Amino acid sequence: MADVIQLLPDSIANQIAAGEVVQRPASVVKELLENSIDAGARNITLIVREGGKSLIQVIDDGIGMSETDARLCFERHATSKIRTADDLFNIRTMGFRGEALASIAAVAEVELKTRRTIDEVGTEVNISASELVSQQPIACQAGTQISIKNLFFNVPARRKFLKSDSVELKHIISEFQRVSLAYPEVAFTLNHNGNDLYKLPPSGLKQRIVGLFGKNINQHLIDISTQTSIVKLGGYIGKPECAKKSAGEQFFFVNGRFMKNPFLHKAIMNAYDRLLPSGAYPSYFIYFDIDPQSIDVNIHPTKTEIKFEDERMIWQILHAAVRESLGKFSVTPSIDFDTPGFDIPYLPKNAPITFPSIDIDPTYNPFDEQPKGAPTHKSGGNKQSVTGWEQLFGDMPEEPNPVQTRIETFESEGMKATTSDTSNRFYQLKGKYILTNVKSGLMIIDQKRAHERILYEQYMAGMQSNTNIKQKELFPKTIELLPADYELLISNADELAKFGMEISNLNHNTISVNSLPASSSVTDPAKLIENLLAIMNENHALPFSDAKHRIALSMAKASAIGYGKVLSNFEMQEIVDKLFACSEPNITPDGKKIIDILELDEIERRLK
Known part of the structure; x- marks a missing residue:
């Protein structure tokens, strides 16, 4: 029987390694x-x-490479940082595995130009799919210039699964932000399709954060700093009022390396306890300086996860530092027992109770000249008769009985019932659910999800018939966005216009909102754009192959009524009627449940 085990060729081994290291263009950028x-x-x-x-x-x-190094850097396990196994536990540099360039060269066309300052000429190396195409001397500037062209050109299955340009650019911007935040003393420039998205000069950390995330974040940053025998911690956290609905401005750095750590993220979220609304994420930029021997950065192919020797102690230090900073800047509520209170007048036990009195002049006429020293009258225990007042109301209709026109409400355990003269069919619970009785029990409808389904089908039907109604803005709203958000909106501007949202490109990461969908419950353009971007960023991989479905769902989610909105009985009736006129009233377009029925038997069982 023939042997079945054999050594893989280097080209195939490099492609396998590329599957771990090079997942998308952003991996190459990193x-x-x-x-x-x-x-x-x-x-x-x-x-x-x-x-x-x-x-x-x-x-x-940078320092560039020699002719030999320029060729050797594309070999597997080639590295300039590691000499012995002990070096793995004393790492302060970034790249050290020695397989990144080999993996990249296995799935792309690579052109490298490099020269050291001590060399008169540089070196040019061209590699395609791990095969050396050419190597020759070349005149070039000191440093290194490397170009990766046609990524995954020889692995069609991998290239097919790449997302749209805007989504891939978003991931590239994320990697760019991580590196540029770790090294604010270095100047960075990001250019996409000929446009400079970022041009960051050398600066301090706070200036770098402002350069990446806009001027508005400057006034919301709180300094955080602490030093212990275990770790030195510094950076900035955001004030609770600038928290956002979507994550994206949360950064941990350990010895200059970006890190993801859900355990430490929870320490910060606990420190913000009762300061944030539900579903909001605070901004933070936390930098740890720790002994390299007490951490392990070699536990993940992309080196974004780091193992700490004493993670629980780091958790406690971080939590305490965030709480201290929030308290130091008077963000957390506090009680000052030294502050004098207001005086409460002393009332003797058997003192008579008298009505308070105010000075009034019942004969005052604002159109007559008021003589100085006009007499005033006191109203209180002594009532004075004023005649002729009936003439002021002679032409007014008789006021109806307030009992007949009052809208009665019933509140108990968070349940609100709104009653009109004609019906009493619906109740609202916690500003979130619509309740109504049906034959089999109690029907519960999620009001936000129901509105999402209604709007989604309205948008889709209107787009097919080109009848989506839009509301023109009298004064178009100008909004400055982050580069990734700007590119995302501009790339989908044509689709958004079909649903009633018209935006104009003003360049320099700025747009103008010219119209909004008439059916949107959000009338503030800036708020609607914020909601829309949060949803589009979170759901860029929605289960739809057609872009119009993704945009319709995003628009419906951004425009739907929110939780906490009190609805009248008429509004609840309208939502229910429109919901059951939809083709799929039971689930949202992304598959979430809208309706549930609490069976009468279950209610009776609970009350036994």
Whole structure:
């Protein structure tokens, strides 16, 4: 029987390694930027085309490479940082595995130009799918310029699963932000399709945060700093009022390396306990400086997870530091027992009770000249008769009985019932659910999800017949966005217009909102854009193959009534009627349950 075990060729082994290291264009960006940082670059330029699918180019002014190193860096396990196994536990540099460039070269066309300052000429290396195409001397500037072209050109199955340009660009921007936040003293530039999205000069940490996330964040940053024998901690956290509905501005860095850590994230969320609304995420930029021997950064292929020797102690230190900063800047409520209170007048036990009195002049006429020193009268225990007042109301209709026109409400255990003259069919619970009795028991309807289903079908039907109604803005709202959000909206502007939202591109990451969908419950353009972006960023992989379905669902979610909105009986009736006129009233377009029925038998069983 023939042997079945054999050694893989290097080209196949590199492609397998690429599956772990190179997942999408953003993975390439991360590796190349980290290499530039390790090379001591002070100016780094990232150029991207079509979301990184056709070109990723990084230009730096680092130390460069010799002719031999330029060729050897594409070999597997080639590294400049590791000499012995002990070095793995004393790492302060970024790239050290020695397989990133080999993996990238296995699934792309790579062009490398590099020169050291001590060399008169540089070296150019061209590699395609792990095969060396050419190597020759070349005149170039000091540093390194590397271009990755046609990523996954030889692995069609991998390229097919790449997302749209806007989604891939969003991931690239995330990697760019992580590296540039870790090294604010380095100048960074990000250019996409010929437009500079970021141009960041060397600066301090706070200026770098403002440069990446906009001027508005500047006034919401709170300094955090503490130093212990275990870890040195610093950075900034955001005030609770600037918390956002979607995550995206949460960053941990350990010794200059970005890290994901849900356990430490929970420490910060606990520190913000009772300061944030439900579902909101605070911004934070936390930097840990810790002994490299007490951490392990080599537990994940992308090196975004780090294992701490004493993670629980780090949790306690971080939690205490965040609470201290929130209290220091008077963000958390506090009680000051030294503050004098207001005086409460002393009332003797048997003192007579008298009605308070005010000075009035019943003969005062604002159209007559009021003589000085006009007499005033006191109203209180002594009542004075004023005649002629009936003439003021002679032409007014008789006021109806207030009991007949009053809208009666019933509140008990968070249940609100709104009663009109004609019906009493619906109740609202906690500003979230619509309750109504049916033959089999009690029907419970999620009001927000119901409205999402109604709007979704309205948008889809209106788009097919080109009848979506829009409300023109009298004064178009100008909104400045983050680069990733700006690119996402502009790339979907044509689809959004079909649903009634018209936006204009003013360049420089700025848009103008010219009209909104008439059916939207959100009338503030800035608020609607914020809701829409949060949903589009969270649901970029919605289960729809057609873009119009994704946009329709995003618009419906952003425009639907929110939880906590008190509805009248008429509004509840309208939602229920429109819901059951939909083709799928039971579930939302993304598959969430809208209606449930609490059976009468279950109610009776609970009351036994």
